[in-house]
Amino acid sequence: VNQVFESVAKKYDVMNDSMTLGIHRIWKDILMHKMNPSPGTLLLDVAGGTGDIAFRFINYVRSMQERRLQRKLKNHQNLSWQEIFESYQKDKFNSLGDSQVVVCDINREMLKVGKQKAQHLGYSEGLSWVLGNAEELPFDNDKFDVYTIAFGIRNVTRIDLALQEAYRVLKPGGRFLCLEFSHVSNPLLSRLYDLYSFQVIPVLGEVIAGDWRSYQYLVESIRQFPPQEELKAMIEDAGFFKVDYENLNFGIVAIHSGFKL
């Protein structure tokens, strides 16, 4: 797994865009919307290499803070200019509202790409990058509010261990969110999807990233991955409650959610 991602790290984002025709951005946006983080949320994004989820999280939290500030100011119509100035100052330091995200990945190359992206896009605060294995996370118990793993759990050898680790590091009341390719039940769509996956994607892999094999591996790993209900059962086995999944695009992708109660 490590080697696969070393070779794809640099072209990861480009490949994502071309394989999914850019729809992966929408999937990740939907994930963030579903999470609906409150201020002060501590997020752990596992297998989050190039930082897509992390950046979206920061954007979301920032815009919520701005909206909150606007609402507060609307209610304080008769403040003096001095008070308004001061309130802006105070909240400037709090533009993230104490929310933070830790990006954890097993692959150093992916983290490197992610850090570069962050610098390039201007994300500086509230972000940290940690090298770690999803099956054995380098964090204490009961630490995070939300744990996400977007298109990463498929690559974990022992999914049950990863789920147990997720359970361990989450605070009571914390949420587990998993965005992953899943099974399409609609037979017609399933055939089209298979056609696309096996014929088009490895070719794109060769053309864009110069790597047929990695993307062949990718498509096969998607087929081997447990379907929605099975993954739901595995998540429940790890101890999560209120486990549910939402199919996106008829099951091409599914978001599983569970709570540590």
Next chain:
Amino acid sequence: AAVRCQHYTPLRALQASAALRRASDEHKEPLTSSSQQHFDSPPAGHQPEQEPQGPRPSYTGQGGQESEDYESEEQLQHRILTAALEFVPEHGWTAEAIAEGAKTLGLSVAAAGMFHSDGSELILHFLSECNTKLSKLLAKEQKLVQLGEAEKKPIDEFLRHAVEARLRMLIPYIEKWPQALSVLLLPRNIPSSLNLLTSMIDDIWHYAGDQSTDFNWYTRRAVLTGIYNTTELVMMQDSSPDFEDTWRFLENRVADAMTMSNTASQVQSTGEAVVQGLMGAAVTVSNAESSRAVR
């Protein structure tokens, strides 16, 4: 009254239990014991409060432990929502209020993700709690009457008292209540909110006792629903001290309803009279026509 209490369980409780029953089928023994531990530890010094909701519908799970799990998840959600109510005046009926509520119970703010982001469950939970409180209040008063310690109120006074008591429960949240009303009108919420409303109205009529009116059951329900809804709307815009304008409005509406009931018996005879009048008019007109034609 015991049968009636089933109405107070909001529809969402049934949905949650259905999902849970599917889930509990997959739970194994060691899992339930570990989850029990987790449930006991978080809330620091917070006693699992006695659910005020009366006889809960009993879902017999696959054994004592599973049904306890079911209760603890439902109960936990109830506790979070109850804790969230105190943050409603500040944050409105939103996921933020729920997140703050979860925080006071020692849970992560992410627990608010268990509920809809528009705060529907919070509002429905609040309505259900209000209805339960009203029911308890009316039951207590009925007991006093039965024991002879209090006078039985005439029907109009009883209705006024019941509606006022119920509407007063909105006072702490009145600023954000219009927002709640609009959320309750969402198609998704209409079955639940309608259910809660009608069970409340039923309850009030139940405790009003069988006063002899010429109304039938549907009319009585419709009349009181109308009174309640219009008074609620008036209350939203009332700025008089202690809402005295609202109570006066309520008094007038109830008086109207009483007058209506008195004339209800007359309506039938009036109806006949009207028909006869119409017939008479028709006859007169046709006579006039024919007499004109003749001339």
